[in-house]
Amino acid sequence: MMKSALVTGGSRGIGRAVCQKLAIELGYHVLINYKGNDAAATETLAYIQAAGGSGELLKFDVSNAKEVTDVLGTWSEQNTDGIVEVIVNNAGIAKDGLFMWMTPEDWSSVLQISLQGFYNVTNFFIQKLLRNRYGRIINIVSISGVKGTAGQVNYSAAKAGVIGATKALAQEVAKRNITVNAVAPGFIRTDMTQDMDEKELTKMVPLNRFGEAEEVADLVCFLASKKSGYITGEVININGGIYS
Template sequence: MKCAVVTGGSRGIGRAICKKLAVELGYHVLINYQGNEEAAKETLAALKDEGATGEIIKFNVGDLTDVKQALQRWSDHHPEAIVEVIVNNAGIARDGLFMWMSPEDWSSVLDVSLQGFYNVTHFFIQKLLRQRYGRIINIVSVSGVKGTAGQVNYSAAKAGLVGATKALAQEIGKRNITVNAVAPGFIRSDMTAEMDEKELRKIIPANRFGEAEEVADLVCFLASKKASYITGEIININGGIYA
């Protein structure tokens, strides 16, 4: 059984990625969630409606013990499973000006995006190296590439993930494992629901917000065998807002 793991897979971009990997690439998808079990079950139902397979798995990506226990328990129950794709999609935003940013708002954002990447990827890395095949795809952000005022914590977390992507790609490229990052701009999701789309469209050359499915299409390509010579790249998908 060939599997893909998607963190933060219950809603938005994560849900769209789960569906694409399951339906188009035929992976059995582990849909990670932390709090919203109902949304995770909805994602799983959407996969099954398309004739694909998957399961939900609960853990907090920022908590190393929680990640290890949940993934070890799953691995013990599925000794035949081969995890080929890891999509580090989980992320949270706690926006605010840096001068008023609390230690909790700083730490929590880095814990989910950056520590979460370490916790989940590190669990599987030796298995990927032994099987000499894998795809690691990190969901970053335009904020991590150019920086965004009011998002120093989020920009720092995603920029850290950009650096980690480039470095890890160099370490494991010889084992036929690619490591890439996808950097979305304004995408319609829960995270952007409160934003003034009509106003923001003026600064986007494509004159619209992107769709979660468009990000998922890119992730699906990077997860496929067609992308075997692409590694260490940060691919912007933002309607031309930053290139």
């Protein structure tokens, strides 16, 4: 049986680091989901294979229900001996701006990828996890979803929605040995934060630095492991003490 882990938005940043950790440290065959950046996705897979891990690329838009069903359905049909034990819902976008000027597209696209994407991907697998009586669902949210961030009403709403879903789903599936948790990063050094004023923002962080994607991946890797079996329905902040 090929035990697998699916990571959405797995081609760069936190997603890439998570893919590498799950493959190398936990020995999962990693399904690297991405939407459009073929070069970055191929690079992520190459890193995993060079380190002795295994994986493959699955290109689809998590917000498109038909794409999700078609691609994951095809994979399931072609891998009858494969079972996805771990789902990391990491895909997300930010379209920041004051709410008074926020367009309907900027509102809906952010919610579609984070919140609808969580539904589309997790719902595809949930009955399979229940039948298998084991699973780890880990949702990457944000400090913005925990406390709210000015200029990110859409992003905060999307991530807060996933937090609510995390807590509710955890209660529904716990009896089948499936845990559902959320990880809420603060300022992490990735493509999404490269245009931020790191020197200025670091002043807000008690640990006096931005976090690294690998540090978030370490936490995700723990939650994906059997060591975390009694933790479910939790939102774990990883933000250098900026908010807890």
